[in-house]
Amino acid sequence: MGRFRGGLRCIKYLLLGFNLLFWLAGSAVIVFGLWFRFGGTIKDLSSEDKSPEYFYVGLYVLVGAGALMMAVGFFGCCGAMRESQCVLGSFFTCLLVIFAAEVTTGVFAFIGKSVAIRHVQTMYEEAYNDYFKDRERGNGTLITFHSAFQCCGKESSDQVQPTCPKDLLVHKNCIDEIETIISVKLQLIGIVGIGVAGLTIFGMIFSMVLCCAIRNSRDVI
DSSP states (O other): OHHHHHHHHHHHHHHHHHHHHHHHHHHHHHHHHHHHHHSHHHHHHTTSTTOOGGGGHHHHHHHHHHHHHHHHHHHHHHHHHHTOHHHHHHHHHHHHHHHHHHHHHHHHHHHTHHHHHHHHHHHHHHHHHHHHHOHHHHHHHHHHHHHHHTOOOSSOSSTTGGGSOTTOOSOOOHHHHHHHHHHHHHHHHHHHHHHHHHHHHHHHHHHHHHHHHHHHHHHHO
16 A cells, blocks of 8 residues: 555656646747747738738747646646646646647648748748839838848849848848748747647646546545
């Protein structure tokens, strides 16, 4: 009996340790998602009328999952400390929801990468063409793109030189830069989403093992 209680205590502490890690991971996911959404390249693009709103869906899901992770981490600690099967069962359900959200984010980031890249490239080409139709109206949008991606023009920067970043010393094709930068960012989002989903699996395993151990200990008593 003492050995059984010792094993139960060990599983409980493992789950407590997991929840602390899970809470910290949730905080990191929120910071990561907000930084991507409101910092650098994405921040500049979001000010445009034709900003790729669907591109932000994965980030919104990521931030929402991070907030839920923080709440669930605290919830899981309470369930482990009180050895409550009901709370642990609810904790497992919440982890399942987070797992589904993170897998969706990861899959969306990897599979939708080419669509997102092409969409932003199309936005740039439209801004590029608008600049030559009406330099007053298209000037601001093109400056935003060039500043966000630190590039200038397509095959040549000569025709759009007034909109180029002042500190850009060498010509960079914006079509190529858009593909490179968006690809890297979406890969990072996908890796974070899949990584957190993998971490969630361990939480579900620990919660179910502890839940079964609690039930068995009560049956023994």
